[in-house]
Amino acid sequence: MSTATATSPVRAVTRSRLFWPAVVLVVLLLANLAFTPDFFALHLRGGHLYGSLIDILHFGAPLILVSLGMTLVIATGGIDLSVGSTVAISGALACLHISESTDPGSLATVLTALGIALGTALVLGAVNGLLVAKAGVQPIIATLILMVAGRGVAQLITDGQIITVTSDPYKMIGGGYWLTMPFAILLSALVVLATVLLTRSTALGLLLESVGGNPVASRLVGIRAMRLVALVYVFSALCAALAGLMVSSNVSAADGNNAGLWIELDAILAVVLGGTSLNGGRFSIGGTVLGALIIQTLSTTVYTIGIPPETTLVFKAFVVIVVCLIQSPVFRAKFAARGARTRRTTRSHTAAPTNREVGA
């Protein structure tokens, strides 16, 4: 961070860190309206809400969870590439347990399955955390191990097959409805809320930011960085496991090969779109949620507008570049400066100071 951060106009820009992702999200949604007139329409169908907006939230829920864990990891200056594999492993474990049990529809079976999946994630996260915090392995390498090996483990669990389960309590997690809303949306909203409370109403968030911002200084003021860093990897793995349960529950099947494939990249992108720097330090959970929703809206837009699959990636890349540019303070300042210069030449000299304030 440069020293300019302290001055008041720049603080106004940082305050609008949430503003720009929100603008992009709204623009994307409005773009859909042009192609699908009833895009914002919400119906009550079969006792639950039905509409494109619900779909975006519903399918975005796993990504929001994974990105949430990723945000805290990135805040400490790390990165967690293993989340996609954790998604696959947790779904595979849960579905394997349910499919092998004698009573797949019982709540006890499902709770045991959840226990197994989340317990395993705890161990996986702890391994990542210890590798990074204790052994001092670079985060990208430490988590790369599980990213590569984990997918193999997931395939080993499913025996290379797709495990199909029929269990109503399990279907609830990712495909069920509660109070007319998809349960997955409520669940991820709950986790996000709890995380915000935990990090912002206690000192935890501040400690994470200080560890990420300057590890040496934080150690010197007496913060136990090692424990904190290990903890965020465990948290990230748990979030990923929950997302894995959602993904597999939504389709009632575990696919060790494809579940959560490349979700780590989407999660990193969501965090970055949300305005959290990959260098660590300050983080924004609200921004991350917006980032994840932007990514999901982008996918939905591709489907509804009917962009051919061959050009989908180019379209997505273009939108992401535009969003990143809009979010870059340097780019905005240059853009605004150019605007201000042209205006200054046309206007009288006295108007210049006000323009400058607006531009900054």
Next chain:
Amino acid sequence: MSKRAAAALVAGAMVAVLTACGSGGGSGSADKGSGHKLVVGFSQVGAESGWRTANTKSIQESAKKAGVELKFSDAQQKQENQIKAIRSFIQQKVDVIAFSPVVESGWDTVLKEAKDAHIPVILTDRAVDSKDESLYVSFLGSDFVEEGKKAGDWLVKEYAATSGDVNIVQLEGTTGSAPANDRKSGFADAVKGEPKFKVVASQTGDFTRAKGKEVMQAFLKSQPKIDVLYAHNDDMALGAIQAIEEAGKKPGTDIKIVSVDGVKDAFTAMSQGKINYDVECNPLLGDQLMELVKKVKAGESVPRRIKTEEGTFTPEQAAAALPNRQY
């Protein structure tokens, strides 16, 4: 550095074990053949899907049935493992080498080595992209274009009496993959004769259930009228069925579904009337392969391209075949 070495060691050991398993199993049944038994080296892509597992099983069982000694090796989706396996087959002087190439290119050197050792090579399931056609004797596998065409032909017949527009949505396979490209073009060819067939939306679902469901949900909202869903594989169709049901519509009735593959889960759905037509993509090519191996060894001339025997299934046929479905 040491980590990489360890990983390589483990991978190497795995290949060795797998090869050993294959030859061990083969020699067990080889006793009565008194030395003149055919020896076939087979290198499989991996075990990435149920389809592939069924493919492996079929080849192993057919070899046993045909009295052929099979040296089986799993490449775990890596070309270098496959090249290693083929070289070891050459050293062991097997009679015929068969393999499903992981990727299309980069085979010339190792296939040249096989040719120099006078060991004929048969490709199964996937083709290689080589200018020198003498490097392999035959390619045995599915014709994806034909599969798409069969799906389209059914649709033309099904809607022969309808004069109004038929709105079709298409769930494509992984963009750029041969099955996705070919199933798309085969289908398009079959329905292009009649302008009433309109593909109103087409997106990739990456051959997966989750993506199939997600894309179908979006289609259901953006398209006012959908008559038919054409899915490039069963998994996407199964995902889409869930989406259709959640939208309060009846799959198979409100929206007719035609799909490709013929896996067990799809047959279950068909027996419940949720899929209307399924084109088989047959992994059980073991018997055909063994027949081909014997012909090649006997010096008979074989066709360059052999298509696997593939059928199509209506819900009634699927319900009947369901109890015996292996994959």
